[in-house]
Amino acid sequence: MPPPHAIETFALTRRFPSGHGVQPLDLAVPAGCLYGFLGPNGAGKTTTIRLLLSLLRPDAGEVRLFGEPVGPGRRAALRHVGALVEAPSLYPHLSGRDNLEVTRRLLSLHKTRLDEVLALVDLTAEAHRTVREYSLGMRQRLALALALLPDPRLLILDEPSNGLDPAGIQDLRVLLRRLVAERGLTVFLSSHLLAEIELVATHVGVLHQGRLLFAGTLDELRRRSQPKLRITCDDAGRAAGLLAAFEDAPPDRQNQTLILVPRRSSPAELNRRLVEAGIAVHELVTTAPSLESLFFDLTGAPLEVNHG
């Protein structure tokens, strides 16, 4: 039976003199999912990825990939992994194809893999050009091809949309979804861009100041917060007093608009009571919480919202 998790960490810890790093971190990334690893800049996402890839030594704890331990001298599990860590690592004087050839030789892969991954990232026509002639987006795509070259079971991508134009980001989303759906790949996608994760991920982990504040599915995350009710009326002051009495908590007030999370009464009940009190209700809307606000609630730090 295959191990249920592509990535597992147990009390993984690494601290830097600056105070940054990761606190005891227990990650469990199910195999076959697209896991969004979210957190503001400096949260410890890249440190975590470097620990997963054995680029850094942990102060304590353990990493397992598909059940196999990874660490100094224990690199066998990395054969299942393709990775892109931060900016692409490429040889600018070599062509795109030769950049792939370096890794192909190191891993003793079949030559046909070069054409396959170049086609996957739509770089076949540009493969002969030297990388120093490539745009930032093309470099990013080549780095993605490099990560896909060993035909990995687990793809670890750190901010992969950096440098990509909106069309490139869209293509990346389609490609990642396809890899998960058709090949059963597990994708571990680190980003500080909320929209990017929201559009592709099935599972998320929220990291802040080196601590994992949430791990689960997107739906589980959404369920952590109840819908909010927005009421616009002709006498917001009196309505606020009434709603505070009904709900045992005062609503937020913005001019003639009141915002509250109804806990004791349904929206219809609140509407009826306000009307009975002689208050004209112009608008009553139930709004689902945005992921942005959920993350803000969790981390207390703003995440960048990119709707591209």
Place this chain on the structure above:
Amino acid sequence: MADFFRAVAAEGVKIRGTLARRLCWVAPLVVVGLDVAMLLVRKFGDRPVPAPAEAWLSFAQEAFGLWTFLMLPLFITLQSALLAQLEHGERQWKHLLALPVGKTVHYHAKVAVLVAMIFSAFLFLGIFILIGGHFLAWAKPSLGIAGPGPFGYLLTKSLQVFLISTAMITIHTWIAIRWTSFTVAVATGMSATVIGFLVGQSEYRAYYPWSMALQVLGGKAVEPGPAIATALLVAAVAYGLGLWDFRRREFS
């Protein structure tokens, strides 16, 4: 072992079209070209024309001395720095060391490629000395160069100096990989070479890697065995320390 050969093959791709690869023939060509040019313009007065074998040896010794004393230390400095910069430049280590290939394999491959490049430069040096000698025989017969070149001298000295240069190769590989800055690697090599000019004229030249090779050249040449053994010992220690340092360092 298969990993090592694959890593060497990968290094072969990395150096395609690089200055480091071109320097393997450019550096010896510069040395021999300079020596040939000096001999063409030098006035010998009414000096008797030496015997052909003696003239050949004199030319070969001069070119070899220039190579060993000046060009070789700088060449090794530059080659090791250029090879290491292939990985430092775009932070390639974070890609290479995330692969399922042993960390030490990369270090072994780097040293092997540098050794191969230095060895190829010695081959080019020998070839260019022979070509240069034949050119001088035609262009300036008064030098006395004629007949076949000093193959025995070239083979023996090339091998001896190459083996002694392994001390410099391993030290420079360690430095160039240890520090990501190109300037640090080059400045260290240049300083060590200049110091070698002074140490080379003293009794301590047998213990200084940048002047060790001078022992087996010139009129005061010593028995090569101990000199080579000392250099190989220094090379082994530098290799071991460099490898230990590489294994414990984090490249991210």
